[in-house]
Amino acid sequence: MTLRLLLIRHGLSSYNLEHRIQGRNDLSTLTTKGTLQASKAGESLRSLHIHAVYTSPLQRAADTAKELIKNRNGELIPILDNDLLEVDLEPWSGLTIDEVKNKFSDLYSTWKHHPKELILHRKNGNSYKPIKELMDQAERFLKKIISTHHPDKNETVLVVGHNAILRCLILKMFKEPAEGFRRIKLDNSSISVFNINTDIENKAEFQVESLNSTSHLTPQIPPKGSFARIFLVRHGETNWNKEGRFQGQIDIPLNENGQKQALAASNFLKNVKFNQAFSSSMSRPMETAKIILRNHPTIEIKQQDELVEIGHGLWEGKLEAEISSEWGDLLKRWKKSPETVQMPEGETIGDVSSRAMNCFRHIAQRLSPNDTALIVAHDAVNKTILCNLLGLTNADIWKVKQGNGGITIIDLTEEQEPDIITCLNITSHLGDVVDRTAQGAL
Numbered sequence: 391m392t393l394r395l396l397l398i399r400h401g402l403s404s405y406n407l408e409h410r411i412q413g414r415n416d417l418s419t420l421t422t423k424g425t426l427q428a429s430k431a432g433e434s435l436r437s438l439h440i441h442a443v444y445t446s447p448l449q450r451a452a453d454t455a456k457e458l459i460k461n462r463n464g465e466l467i468p469i470l471d472n473d474l475l476e477v478d479l480e481p482w483s484g485l486t487i488d489e490v491k492n493k494f495s496d497l498y499s500t501w502k503h504h505p506k507e508l509i510l511h512r513k514n515g516n517s518y519k520p521i522k523e524l525m526d527q528a529e530r531f532l533k534k535i536i537s538t539h540h541p542d543k544n545e546t547v548l549v550v551g552h553n554a555i556l557r558c559l560i561l562k563m564f565k566e567p568a569e570g571f572r573r574i575k576l577d578n579s580s581i582s583v584f585n586i587n588t589d590i591e592n593k594a595e596f597q598v599e600s601l602n603s604t605s606h607l608t609p610q611i612p613p614k615g616s617f618a619r620i621f622l623v624r625h626g627e628t629n630w631n632k633e634g635r636f637q638g639q640i641d642i643p644l645n646e647n648g649q650k651q652a653l654a655a656s657n658f659l660k661n662v663k664f665n666q667a668f669s670s671s672m673s674r675p676m677e678t679a680k681i682i683l684r685n686h687p688t689i690e691i692k693q694q695d696e697l698v699e700i701g702h703g704l705w706e707g708k709l710e711a712e713i714s715s716e717w718g719d720l721l722k723r724w725k726k727s728p729e730t731v732q733m734p735e736g737e738t739i740g741d742v743s744s745r746a747m748n749c750f751r752h753i754a755q756r757l758s759p760n761d762t763a764l765i766v767a768h769d770a771v772n773k774t775i776l777c778n779l780l781g782l783t784n785a786d787i788w789k790v791k792q793g794n795g796g797i798t799i800i801d802l803t804e805e806q807e808p809d810i811i812t813c814l815n816i817t818s819h820l821g822d823v824v825d826r827t828a829q830g831a832l
Contacts, residue, residue: 393541393586394599394824396435396548397556400446400454401427402578409487412450412552413479420453427579427607428457434581434606434823438546440466442539444531445550446474454579455550468550473531476552477524480512503807505571521558521571528558532594541588556582563596564789567781573808574780575801577612580604581823585791589726599791599825601814606823610658612812617802618757619812621659622775623682623766625675626651627794627828634830635709638702638736643673651795651820651827652681658797658819664689666763668753670697670771678795679766696749699768700832703736729784739784743774750775754802754809769832772798779809793817793827 401424405412412418420428435458445455447470455468482490491498500508506521539545549559553576561570563584576582583599604612626648630637644652655678664686669679671693679691705713713721717734724731728739746767757763767775773787779800782789792798796815803809817825 391542391544391587393536393539393543394546395535395584395586396438396440396546397559397582397584398431398454398458398548398550399553399556399576399578399580400451400550401425401431401457403450405484406578411479411482411485411487411490413477413483414448414475415483416448417484418448418450420450420457424450424454424578425457428454429460430606431579431581432458432461434818435548436461437822438824440548441543441545442466443468443548443550444471444474444535445469446476446552446555447472448476448552451550451552455548458548458550466548471531471534473527473534474549474551474555475527477520477554478518479510479520481510503572504569521554524555524558525562525566528555528562532559532562536586536594541586541594560584560598560601563598564780564782564786569808570781573811574601575612575810575812576602577604577607579607581606583824595788597789597791598814600796600816600823601811603813603816603818603823605658605816605818609661611662611799614762615801615803615810617759617804618754618761618763620754620757620763620765620800620802621662621664622772622798622800623655623678623764624769624772624792624794624796625670625678625766626655626681628674630707631794631828631830633709634828635707636702636705636713636832638699638706638733638832639672640706641673644677648674648678648794649681652678654819655795655797656682656684658816660685662762664762664764666753666757666761667691667765668694668697668763669766670699670768671695672698672768675766675768679764682764682766694749694753696745697765697767697771700733700739700742700770701736702733702832704734705736725788727785728787739770739774739787742770743778743784746771746774747778750778757802776811776814779811781808791815791825793820793825795820795827796825 403418405418445468459466580602585597626644628642669675772792799812801810
């Protein structure tokens with residue numbers, strides 16, 4: 391049983407358009423484009439039964455919530471919640487970004503590079519840390535949601551908020567990784583999906599299913615920044631994925647559905663101008679990469695042995711039930727504490743993380759700012775790369791989902807700054823906002 395959270399940032403607002411700091415200022419309203427964005431987001435969610443809607447009371451968010459559910463025959467009434475208010479940037483609210491840069495240059499630099507350290511002063515003279523307050527606010531909201539919509543109820547809850555508060559909700563679910571605030575991106579009317587389950591001690595366990603999906607908007611992909619961009623894709627489905635067999639380093643090819651998934655990814659990425667391509671040296675990612683790049687016949691796909699899937703050793707080729715009968719305790723530990731497991735005659739997740747990140751950094755360091763690269767690899771490989779980029783650890787691989795044919799976008803940044811996960815595990819090109827790809831073993 392799972393509690394599914396759909397996190398949606400409000401549509402484009404008047405202050406967004408004017409490049410003004412909004413904060414808790416309620417003078418900013420949805421633009422015509424912002425209303426259309428919210429409407430499109432609502433259409434993309436039509437197949438999902440939503441049990442409740444929570445929204446910030448600020449009008450740009452509240453109006454987005456109304457637009458999202460306008461075609462649901464009045465079955466939902468948005469619940470206004472002050473714990474979804476945007477970050478309080480009182481001294482800056484209403485100023486343009488350029489005005490803040492000029493008048494508060496040192497403070498703005500702290501905000502951009504180390505936001506948790508920012509200290510501001512309210513009109514009454516009291517000092518405060520905006521992100522510290524917002525993190526406390528996010529923690530309160532999550533506790534309320536989990537208490538009201540316990541995972542046992544198997545509900546889907548829509549949460550409409552703002553850029554900073556939604557980031558803080560996400561970081562709370564990730565247990566506040568270092569410099570996490572600047573590691574992720576949330577666009578206007580983007581959709582992020584989180585799954586919440588409980589363990590045997592009834593503690594909440596969080597998983598990001600997708601992050602910052604804008605595939606329902608125009609353009610479908612957020613614009614590239616000033617540095618190189620990497621599209622990280624998991625290979626399409628194989629018969630063993632479908633059957634739930636542990637594949638590891640046995641070279642199982644794509645099945646027919648996997649080829650269709652790769653073709654759907656190719657169509658989704660048809661307007662992307664790739665000029666570099668890399669793949670695990672195994673056949674299933676190589677075939678996926680070739681299908682994705684069918685419109686880029688001159689690009690050489692460079693095979694990378696360091697990107698091959700985790701070696702499951704004696705587990706390879708077996709179903710979970712078969713593994714459980716012989717290695718029951720080890721399998722339980724793999725699910726609970728994967729970082730502690732040495733696969734019988736195979737690898738550890740630390741082994742995979744080390745070689746995968748070595749390869750990823752090697753690729754990233756050799757890309758020029760104008761480059762757009764494709765990397766196609768595997769579930770465990772992609773998860774370890776993403777955990778590293780999100781500031782998570784090898785213990786957190788189950789917190790990150792990677793569907794067959796899922797697309798992740800990574801924007802590299804200047805030195806000393808964390809790279810940005812612009813989108814994570816987008817599978818809407820496969821038919822739905824929710825990832826419905828095979829749930830089999832790695």
